[in-house]
Amino acid sequence: MCSRNHLPAPLPRLSLLSLTCLLTLCVHPRTLPADTLSVPEKYQTIQSAIDAAQPGDTVLVAAGTYYERLRLKPGLTLKSVGDESRGERGLKRAETTIIDGSRQKEGAGVLLAENAVLDGFTITGVGVYDEQKWNHHHATRGEQQSHEHIGAPGTPGIAIMDVTCTVQNNIVHHIGYTGIAAQATAGKRCTPHIYRNVCYRNMGGGIGSMHDSQAVIEENTCFENFYAGIGHDDASPTVINNTCFENIRAGIGISEGSCPLVRGNKCYRNRRAGIGSRTGANTRPLIEDNECYDNGMAGIGASESAAPLIRNNRCYQNRLAGIGSQSHASPTIIGNECYQNGQSGIGQQGDAVTTLINNYCHHNKTAGLGFADCKSGRSTVVNNRIIDNAQVAAGVHSGWTVLFLGNEFARQGGLPPILMVFAGADVTLTGNTIRGGGVAGIRVAGKLRAENNEFAGTSLRKVGPPNFGVWALPGAEVTLTGNRFHHWRHALSASEATVMASLNHITDFHRTALLIQNPQAPAHVFNNVAVSSDPQVEVLTLTGQAGTVKGNALRKPDTAPDKNQSP
Numbered sequence: 334m335c336s337r338n339h340l341p342a343p344l345p346r347l348s349l350l351s352l353t354c355l356l357t358l359c360v361h362p363r364t365l366p367a368d369t370l371s372v373p374e375k376y377q378t379i380q381s382a383i384d385a386a387q388p389g390d391t392v393l394v395a396a397g398t399y400y401e402r403l404r405l406k407p408g409l410t411l412k413s414v415g416d417e418s419r420g421e422r423g424l425k426r427a428e429t430t431i432i433d434g435s436r437q438k439e440g441a442g443v444l445l446a447e448n449a450v451l452d453g454f455t456i457t458g459v460g461v462y463d464e465q466k467w468n469h470h471h472a473t474r475g476e477q478q479s480h481e482h483i484g485a486p487g488t489p490g491i492a493i494m495d496v497t498c499t500v501q502n503n504i505v506h507h508i509g510y511t512g513i514a515a516q517a518t519a520g521k522r523c524t525p526h527i528y529r530n531v532c533y534r535n536m537g538g539g540i541g542s543m544h545d546s547q548a549v550i551e552e553n554t555c556f557e558n559f560y561a562g563i564g565h566d567d568a569s570p571t572v573i574n575n576t577c578f579e580n581i582r583a584g585i586g587i588s589e590g591s592c593p594l595v596r597g598n599k600c601y602r603n604r605r606a607g608i609g610s611r612t613g614a615n616t617r618p619l620i621e622d623n624e625c626y627d628n629g630m631a632g633i634g635a636s637e638s639a640a641p642l643i644r645n646n647r648c649y650q651n652r653l654a655g656i657g658s659q660s661h662a663s664p665t666i667i668g669n670e671c672y673q674n675g676q677s678g679i680g681q682q683g684d685a686v687t688t689l690i691n692n693y694c695h696h697n698k699t700a701g702l703g704f705a706d707c708k709s710g711r712s713t714v715v716n717n718r719i720i721d722n723a724q725v726a727a728g729v730h731s732g733w734t735v736l737f738l739g740n741e742f743a744r745q746g747g748l749p750p751i752l753m754v755f756a757g758a759d760v761t762l763t764g765n766t767i768r769g770g771g772v773a774g775i776r777v778a779g780k781l782r783a784e785n786n787e788f789a790g791t792s793l794r795k796v797g798p799p800n801f802g803v804w805a806l807p808g809a810e811v812t813l814t815g816n817r818f819h820h821w822r823h824a825l826s827a828s829e830a831t832v833m834a835s836l837n838h839i840t841d842f843h844r845t846a847l848l849i850q851n852p853q854a855p856a857h858v859f860n861n862v863a864v865s866s867d868p869q870v871e872v873l874t875l876t877g878q879a880g881t882v883k884g885n886a887l888r889k890p891d892t893a894p895d896k897n898q899s900p
Contacts, residue, residue, distance in 0.1 A: 369393050379403055379432070383411065394454070396429040400436040402459070405449040405498075413453035423504045423531045427453040434459040434490075441492035442508070445500065445525070453502040456490040460509020462536055467559055467581075474604045474629055475581045478560070487537060489514035493548070495521040501528040511537030512558070516568070517545040524548065533557045538564035539580070542593070546570055561586030562603070565618075569593050578602045583609035584628070587641070590615035598623045606634035607651065610641045614663070617641060626650045631657035632674070635664040636683070642667070649673050654680030654703065655694070658687050665690075672696045677703030678722065684732070687712045695720040700728045701742070704758070707732035715739055724749050726767075731757025731779070743768040745791070748798060750776035756808060762786050770794070773804035774821065777830075780810040790820030795843045802839075805830035808853070813837055823848045824863075833857040840864045840890075845874040855880030862886050 367389040376382035379399050382392045388408030395414045405411060415426030422428065434442045435458030442456040470478050487510030491500055495517055505512035512532035517523035523546045532539030532555045539555030539562045542548050548570040555562030555577045562577030566589040574597045577584030584600030587593060587610040595618055600607030607625030610616050616639040623646045625632035632648030635641050638661045645668045648655035655671025656679045658664050663686040671678035671694045678694025681687050682705035689712065694701035701719035704710060710733045717740045719726040726742035729735050735758070742751050742765065750773040754760045758779035767774040768789040775781065775788075783803070794800035802818040805811045805827035812833045818824035819840040825832070828850045839846040839861065846863035849856050855878040863872040865887065872885040 367391065371395070372399075373397070379411070383409060388448075394430055396426070398431040398433055400433050402434045402437045402440045403432065403443045404440070405444065405446040405451065407447040407449060409446065410450040410452065411443075411454075412450070415453070422533075423529075424453055424502050427455055427502055427504050427531075431455040431457065433457055441488055441514075442490040442505075443492070445491065445493045445496055445498040447496045448498060449496070450499045451491065451501070451503060452499070455504040455506070456512075457505070457507050459490050460488050460536065462507040462509055462534065467534070467536070470559065470581050471604060475560075478581070487511065487514075489537070489541070490532075490535065493523060493525045493527075493546075494518070495523050497522070497524045499526045499528065500530060501526070502530065504531045505539075506531075506533045506535065508535040508537070511535060511541040511564070512539045512555075514541045514543065515546040515548045515570075516541075516543040517547075522547065526551070528552060530554075532562075535559065538562065538586070539577070540564070541566070542568040542570040542572075542591075544568060549573075550575060555584075556580060561609075562600070565589075565591035565593055567591060571596075573597050575599075577607075580604065583607065583634075584625070585609070586611075587618045587620075587639070588612040588616060592617045592619075594618070595620045596622050600625045600632075601627045602629075604629045606630050606657075607632045607648070609634045609636070610639040610662075610664075611635070611637040611660075612639065614638045614640050619644070621645050623647075625655075628652065631655065631680070632671070633657070633669075634659075635662035635685075636660040638662060640664065644668055646670075648678075651675065654678065655697065656680070657682075658685040659683035661685060663687070667691055669693070670695075674698065677701065678719070679703070681705065681710060681712060681733075682707055684708055684710050685712075686710070689714045689717055691715075692717045693720070694718070695722065697722045699723060700725045702727040704729045704733045704735060706730045706757075710734070712736070713738070717741070719743070721745055723747070725753045726751045728753045728755070729758040729760050729779070730755045734759045735761070737762045737765050739763075740765045741768070742766065744771065746770060748772055750774065750804065752776070754779045754781050754809075767802075770800070772799040773801045775802075776804045776806070777809040777811055778806045781805075782812045782814075783816055784814045786816045788816060788818045788821065788824070790818075790841075793820045793841055793843060794822060799826065801826040803827075805832065818842070818846075825849070827852065829853055831856075834861060835859050837861045838864070839872075842870070844869075845871045847873045847875075849873070849875045849877070851877040854878065857881040858885060860884040862888060864888050864890055866890055 370382040391410040413426040413430035420428040442459040490505040490508040493515040512535040539558040543566040546568040562580040584603040607628040621644040632651040655674040678697040680703040701722040752775040756778040788802040800822040802821040802824040807829035809830040824839040
């Protein structure tokens with residue numbers, strides 16, 4: 334039992350000021366000011382300075398070559414000494430401050446940490462760069478490359494794993510894998526800002542965003558990389574205002590279920606597409622406001638069931654199409670300008686399913702819109718301007734079912750038809766304008782339904798090569814309803830075809846408005862109107878089977894009253 338005599342002596346009384354100070358220290362511990370650790374002035378190696386640093390500190394590294402591989406700490410800034418002066422490829426301070434990983438075997442060149450900053454270094458010597466292999470696949474346009482995922486295991490120059498950080502102003506080259514790789518593991522976030530870096534001659538992509546990464550990839554320059562300049566594997570980053578050129582595959586490659594925003598980039602002279610999306614219906618990027626030119630294949634390509642939204646891009650002078658779709662891709666293509674491409678402005682093949690709206694395709698070397706042979710392709714084509722392409726405005730080959738609605742198809746000169754519907758194709762035209770010369774407005778060997786279109790010939794050619802609004806070849810099936818034809822030798826010339834023509838209005842023709850010879854089935858021609866002041870012309874010349882032929886009328890042109898004539 335304790336007694337009063339054994340109680341400890343009372344503590345000395347604290348003053349009010351002392352008590353206040355003590356409580357302040359407990360509740361608000363003192364924050365030390367950020368420190369700057371200098372390499373090599375105070376620390377011989379960069380890693381030793383990193384190990385000594387605290388969150389908020391800056392490790393400042395002087396110019397030189399450092400044979401290290403680095404692991405950053407959270408909240409640390411690692412920066413090279415110097416200002417923002419430009420050098421040959423990037424900032425001068427980045428060019429002269431080199432992290433060379435060639436003397437170590439393990440780990441990335443630099444492994445980032447949460448809220449860390451990596452600013453202004455050259456990173457090289459990580460893994461094996463194979464010059465012979467690079468040259469071989471460059472020469473073969475990547476056709477013989479293995480189709481490895483960009484997210485396949487490897488050791489990058491800069492690794493960003495499950496962190497938010499900043500990687501800026503660095504130069505990453507001659508890495509045996511991807512230059513800068515960002516990825517998240519299950520349930521974690523990876524949201525770095527990858528800004529104004531230069532990545533070239535790496536054996537993977539220049540920059541890779543993988544496995545749920547949500548990076549912001551901005552204003553980087555990526556060139557001569559073994560795969561894409563910027564690549565995606567199951568990731569949804571924001572990719573804006575980058576420049577990607579002379580990469581062996583695409584300038585920007587999107588695959589494996591990635592859904593990035595790709596905006597404002599410039600992609601040129603890549604060995605394959607400027608921007609490519611592939612591998613699955615869950616690959617659904619938004620590709621908008623980019624400039625893609627002089628690429629070895631398409632300016633923008635979609636394949637392997639990818640479903641991109643391709644909007645407001647400029648694609649020109651590419652070796653193949655401005656925008657190309659193949660292998661069951663289902664892109665939506667809106668408001669793009671495609672011109673001076675080696676093949677079509679917009680080209681489709683391989684059972685693609687496409688939607689084309691408000692695009693402008695002009696001065697391409699083959700078709701404005703191309704639909705190559707396939708088994709079962711479908712396209713809806715609405716309100717596009719397809720002008721002055723070297724061959725046809727649109728060529729629809731076997732296997733395609735295409736709806737053209739409200740488009741303008743025109744060409745100033747040349748002999749090819751403006752539209753060509755090949756055998757095995759099924760085309761519906763509603764409310765379009767077909768303007769120009771050549772042998773025909775539409776030359777048909779397949780199936781055509783044309784309703785409420787305007788066929789505007791530029792000049793009537795009475796002799797010489799054909800000059801028909803619609804030229805139906807043997808075996809064709811043609812239905813013409815409510816169309817307007819003018820300045821064609823014949824509105825319709827059909828031989829050994831199946832024909833129905835009704836409610837069409839035809840002016841400025843030669844001898845006969847509708848010429849049908851030996852139809853395969855009874856021809857149905859009714860309620861058409863031909864306008865001419867020549868009493869010797871005919872609305873219809875038909876040889877062979879007649880089905881319904883009635884109500885066709887020849888009318889004189891309307892004449893306005895003389896303004897000087899008295900009523």
